[in-house]
Amino acid sequence: MPTKTYHIGVEATMEIIGGKWKSIILCHLRHQTMRTGELSRAIPQISQKMLTQQLRELESAGIIARHVYKQVPPKVDYSLTEYGETLSTILHQLCVWGEENIDRRQAEGENITLLNRDDV
Known part of the structure; x- marks a missing residue:
């Protein structure tokens, strides 16, 4: 297997959770x-x-688990793995930062609606 090189740790993080939808x-x-x-x-x-596609990539990275129930019609659900749970604090901080950013922009007069605040 070839050596993979990162210039900064966040590159490795973004390789797994980067993009518009994964986080x-x-x-x-x-x-x-x-x-x-x-x-x-x-x-x-x-x-x-x-x-x-995004669910498959997160599953392949070991971040989420796909549970298939043997029934008709088939039922499939997704949850964080124990490894995925280690991202919880980071994800919470991203939500809080985004909410504070929205509050700041609203205070400056920008018309923004936030439908759900991160409660946990």
Whole structure:
């Protein structure tokens, strides 16, 4: 296996959770196990194809677990793995920073709506 080189630690983090959707998916899974349809409703802007791709990548990285229940129709849900749980503090801090950023921008007169605040 070839040697992988990073110039700074955050590169390794962003390789796993970077991009537009992964951190949003992970923030939702921090609070509860969710089915694909629940994630789709929680993140209405994401396409089904992109959601599936992002879930597969997070599963491949060991961050989330996919649970398939043997029933008809099949039921599949996703949750953070123990390894994925180690991201919880970082994800919470990102949510708090974003909320404070929205508050600051609203105070400056920008018209922004935040539908859900991070409660945990």
